[in-house]
Amino acid sequence: xxxxxxxxAAAGSLVLLLRLSESRGLAVGGWKWGVTVAGLLxxxxxxxxxxxxxxxxxxxxxxxxxxxxxxxxxxxxVLLGRLVFRRKSAPVAESEGGTxx
Amino acid sequence: MGEMRAGxxxxxxxxxxxxxxxxxxxxxxxxFLKVLGTGTATAGIxxxxxxxxxxxxxxxxxxxxxxRVLGATHRGVVVESEGExxxxxxxxxxxxxxxxxxxPDLLRPMREKSTMFSRNVWDPERRNRxxxxxxxxxxxxxxxxxxxxNQTRLDYALMAAAWRHASMSGSRDYDWDGxxxxxxxxxxxxxxxxxxxxxxxxxxxxxxxxxxxALFYGASLAGVAELNPLWLYSDHFAPSRDDRERxxxxxxxxxxxxxxxxxxxxPRSMNRVIALAFEEDYHAIANSPGRLASAATGxxxxxxxxxxxxxxxxxxxxxxxxxxxxxxxxxxxxIAIDAGLGQLGRMGLLVTPKxxxxxRLAKVITDMPLVPSVPIDFGVTEFCEACMLCATxxxxxxxxxxxxxxxxxxASNNPGARKWYTAVEGCYDFNGFxxxxxxxxxxxNKPNNSWLHRLIRxxxxxxxxxxxRVMVQFDQASGYGVQVEDTEFWKxxxxxxxxxxxxx
Numbered sequence: 219x220x221x222x223x224x225x226x227a228a229a230g231s232l233v234l235l236l237r238l239s240e241s242r243g244l245a246v247g248g249w250k251w252g253v254t255v256a257g258l259l260x261x262x263x264x265x266x267x268x269x270x271x272x273x274x275x276x277x278x279x280x281x282x283x284x285x286x287x288x289x290x291x292x293x294x295x296v297l298l299g300r301l302v303f304r305r306k307s308a309p310v311a312e313s314e315g316g317t318x319x
Numbered sequence: 320m321g322e323m324r325a326g327x328x329x330x331x332x333x334x335x336x337x338x339x340x341x342x343x344x345x346x347x348x349x350x351f352l353k354v355l356g357t358g359t360a361t362a363g364i365x366x367x368x369x370x371x372x373x374x375x376x377x378x379x380x381x382x383x384x385x386x387r388v389l390g391a392t393h394r395g396v397v398v399e400s401e402g403e404x405x406x407x408x409x410x411x412x413x414x415x416x417x418x419x420x421x422x423p424d425l426l427r428p429m430r431e432k433s434t435m436f437s438r439n440v441w442d443p444e445r446r447n448r449x450x451x452x453x454x455x456x457x458x459x460x461x462x463x464x465x466x467x468x469n470q471t472r473l474d475y476a477l478m479a480a481a482w483r484h485a486s487m488s489g490s491r492d493y494d495w496d497g498x499x500x501x502x503x504x505x506x507x508x509x510x511x512x513x514x515x516x517x518x519x520x521x522x523x524x525x526x527x528x529x530x531x532x533a534l535f536y537g538a539s540l541a542g543v544a545e546l547n548p549l550w551l552y553s554d555h556f557a558p559s560r561d562d563r564e565r566x567x568x569x570x571x572x573x574x575x576x577x578x579x580x581x582x583x584x585x586p587r588s589m590n591r592v593i594a595l596a597f598e599e600d601y602h603a604i605a606n607s608p609g610r611l612a613s614a615a616t617g618x619x620x621x622x623x624x625x626x627x628x629x630x631x632x633x634x635x636x637x638x639x640x641x642x643x644x645x646x647x648x649x650x651x652x653x654i655a656i657d658a659g660l661g662q663l664g665r666m667g668l669l670v671t672p673k674x675x676x677x678x679r680l681a682k683v684i685t686d687m688p689l690v691p692s693v694p695i696d697f698g699v700t701e702f703c704e705a706c707m708l709c710a711t712x713x714x715x716x717x718x719x720x721x722x723x724x725x726x727x728x729x730a731s732n733n734p735g736a737r738k739w740y741t742a743v744e745g746c747y748d749f750n751g752f753x754x755x756x757x758x759x760x761x762x763x764n765k766p767n768n769s770w771l772h773r774l775i776r777x778x779x780x781x782x783x784x785x786x787x788r789v790m791v792q793f794d795q796a797s798g799y800g801v802q803v804e805d806t807e808f809w810k811x812x813x814x815x816x817x818x819x820x821x822x823x
Contacts (some may be wrong), residue, residue: 270771271797279797286793 220269228262238303250302257294264288386411395693397780403540405673405767407776409697411659418696419653419736420661421549422725425736429650431552432566435731435743436646440556441564442730448748455582455751459610469609469805478610478753481617485623485645493624493643497576497632507636526690532633534597537626539678540596540671542658542692546589548683550657551649555583567649576640585649587641588686593630594658596649596671596678597622599758601766602811604677605803607755608714616755618647620645637685651680653736659692662699665742666709666718666757670699672776675763698779699763703739708800709757715745718757760800762791763822 235254239246246254262289271280386398395413399406412418431437438445456475465472466816502508515525533541554566568582575584603615623645631641642648652669656662661671668676672695710718719739726732727740746754758764765772778786794800 267771270769274769274771276798279799282796283793284800 221266222275224262224265225268229256232258235303242303244303246302254298254302257291258299260294261291264291322523326393328505347476365525372378394454395695401767403673404695404697404774406773407672407697408780409672409695410780411693411695412698414569417657417694418700419656419738421736425725426733428549428551428553428556428569429733430563430566430588431556431569431647432554433731434556434646435735435747437556438731439747440558445744446708452773454614455753463670466695469606469611469802471610471805473809474606474610474614474805478614481614483621485617485620487624493628493645493647495576497628502632505636508638510638512638515677521691522688523613529593529630529634529689533593533626533630536629536633537597537622538630538681539598539674540593540660542594542660543655543689544592544594544654544659546592547653547657550649550653553586555647576642585642585648585684586640586686589642589684591687591689591691592654592658593683593685593689594655594681595623595627595681596655596660596669596674597626597681598674599677599679599755600810601677601764602756602803603759604764605801606805606808607759607802608750608753609802609805610753611808612755613753613761616679616753623679623681630683631683634683634685634687637687640685641687644684645679645681648684649682650733651682654682655680657691657694659694662696664699664709664740664761664763665703665739666713666761667739667743668757670703670761670763670764672697673767675765676758676761678766697776701782702762702779702787706762706791708760708762708791708795712756712760712800713746714754714756715742715749717744717746717749751814759802762794762799765799 232255238244264284267287268280268284271277271283320643346392373513388398388404389397389399389408391397392410393414393415395411397408397410398404399408432441435445440446459467459470460472460475463470465475480735515522520528529542530541549573551571554568557565559565567580569585570582572584572587573584574586574588576586576589577584597619599615599619603611627643627645631643634641645651650669652663655669661669664670666676669678669680670676671678705721710720718741721739723737723739725733725737728742729744730741731743732740762775766775774792779789
C-alpha cells in the first residue's frame with residue numbers, strides 16, 4: 219500500500235511540474251526534464267527505503283537512512299527549484315522605466 | 320585428499336592466499352558486477368539439480384528449487400536461489416576449490432578430548448573454574464525470584480523445555496544402528512540397497528530426494544559432501560567413573576561399523592556426509608545474552624537430534640548405513656562448508672547466506688553414494704575482515720580482532736586451518752554458557768524479507784572496495800544488532816516469528 223501511495227504521489231508531482239512549467243511559461247529543455255525525473259526517482263527510492271525500515275520495525279534505521287539519503291534529495295530539489303522551475307523576473311531597467319514613465 | 324583440496328598455494332608451493340583476493344582464481348570485481356548486471360534466467364541448470372525431477376520436488380516446497388544461474392566466473396558459476404541462499408547471489412566453486420585453506424603438514428584430526436565440552440569434565444583448570452560453583456541460574460532465577468529482565472521464569476521455562484530432545488538424545492537418537500520408527504516393522508531393512516534406477520531416477524535425483532527428506536524432517540538447510548577424514552575426531556571422549564580422561568580411538572578404516580568398547584569403527588565405504596543446518600529464531604537470538612537466546616540454542620540442539628536420527632532411519636530404510644551426529648564424531652563446521660552450506664566467519668561459526676551464523680549444525684555420515692554439493696563463496700571472508708562487530712561486541716573478548724592465523728590461543732583450538740581462532744574458554748564461561756551476541760550483531764543475520772537486505776547482499780557479494788565498512792557503519796547507525804527485551808519477544812505474534820518455515 220505505501221508503495222502505491224508513493225508511486226501515485228510521484229506521478230502526481232510530475233504532472234504538477236509539467237503544469238507549473240506551462241503556467242510560468244518556462245522553456246524546460248530535454249536534459250532538464252531528465253534531471254527532474256532522476257530527482258523524482260531518487261526521492262521515490264529514499265521514501266521506499268524509509269518505508270521498508272519502518273515495515274521491518276527499525277524506526278531508527280528509517281530516521282538515520284532517511285536523513286542520510288534524504289539530504290542529497292533536498293539539495294537536488296532546491297537546486298531544481300532555483301535553476302529550472304523558478305519564474306523568470308522581468309529585466310530591472312525595463313521595469314523601472316515603466317514605473318517612471 | 321588434504322593437499323588436493325587445499326588452496327592453490329599449497330599445490331604450487333607459493334605463499335597462500337586467503338579467499339579475500341586469490342589472484343589466479345578469484346573473481347574480478349568489475350567482472351562480477353557485470354555478471355550480476357547481465358545475468359539472465361538460465362533456469363534449470365543449477366549444479367546438482369537436474370531439471371525434471373527438480374521441478375517435481377520444487378512443487379513440494381521452494382527449498383530445493385534449482386538455483387538460477389547468473390553467470391560464470393573463473394572458479395565456477397554465480398547462482399541465486401531463494402530457498403537455498405535466501406536470494407544471496409553466491410559463487411559456486413565448481414572447479415574443486417574450497418573457500419578456506421589449511422596447512423596439510425599442520426592439520427591433524429582433532430581429539431574430542433580437546434573440545435571445550437570434554438575439557439570441562441577432565442581438565443583441572445576447567446573443572447575448578449568459578450563459573451562451575453557459582454550457578455548463574457541460581458543467581459538469576461532464584462535470587463531474582465523469576466522477575467529479572469531477560470532472565471524471568473517465563474524465559475527460563477522456554478529455555479529448559481527447548482533442550483528436551485537434546486538432553487535425551489545422547490544414547491538414543493544418535494544411535495548408529497538403531498532402527499526406530501517403522502523401518503524394521505515394514506521390512507525395509509531386509510530389502511537390500513535401494514537402486515534409484517528402479518524409479519527411473521539418477522543418483523543426482525536421489526541425492527535431491529535425500530536432501531528433500533532432510534528438510535521434511537526439520538532441517539533448514541541440507542547439503543552433501545565427500546567425507547574428509549581430517550574432519551573426524553581421532554578419538555571419542557568416553558570418561559568413566561574410574562578414569563575421567565578415558566578416550567577410545569575412532570578408526571576410519573576397513574568395513575567394520577560398530578561402537579565397540581575399545582574403539583569406534585567407521586568403514587571407509589561411509590564416505591559421504593549430509594550436513595544439516597537448523598535455523599535459530601531471529602527474535603530469540605536478538606535477546607542475547609538473555610535466556611531466550613539460549614532457548615533458541617536449545618531448540619536447535621533438539622532439532623539436530625530429532626532430524627538427524629529420522630534422516631538416518633530414512634537412509635537405513637533404503638538399505639544403507641547411516642551415522643547421525645550432533646557435535647560428536649567430527650567437526651560439523653568444515654563438513655558444512657564442504658557441503659556448500661556457507662563459509663567460516665570471524666566468530667568461528669558457519670555463516671550461511673540465508674540465515675547468517677544463526678544456525679545449529681548436525682550431520683549424517685553414510686555409504687549411500689550421494690552426489691556432493693558444491694562449496695560456495697559469497698564474500699564472507701572479505702566482509703568479516705572489515706566488519707569486526709562480533710569481536711567488538713563479544714562480552715568475553717573471545718573473538719579476535721586480529722588477522723587470520725594457522726594456530727589459536729586455546730587448548731581447544733585445532734591448529735592447521737587458516738582462520739580466526741576463538742578463545743573458547745571465555746565464550747563458554749560467559750553468562751553460564753548462554754551468549755549469542757556474535758550472532759545477534761552479525762550483519763549476515765538479517766532475515767530475507769526485505770528488498771533492502773537483498774540489495775545490500777548483492778553489494779557484499781560484489782566485493783566493492785571500501786563498501787563493506789560503510790555498510791557496517793550504516794548497519795550500526797540503523798539500530799540493528801541491539802538486544803531485544805524479552806517483554807518485546809513475548810508480545811510478538813508467534814506466527815510472524817522468523818522461522819525455518821517462513822515463506823520469504
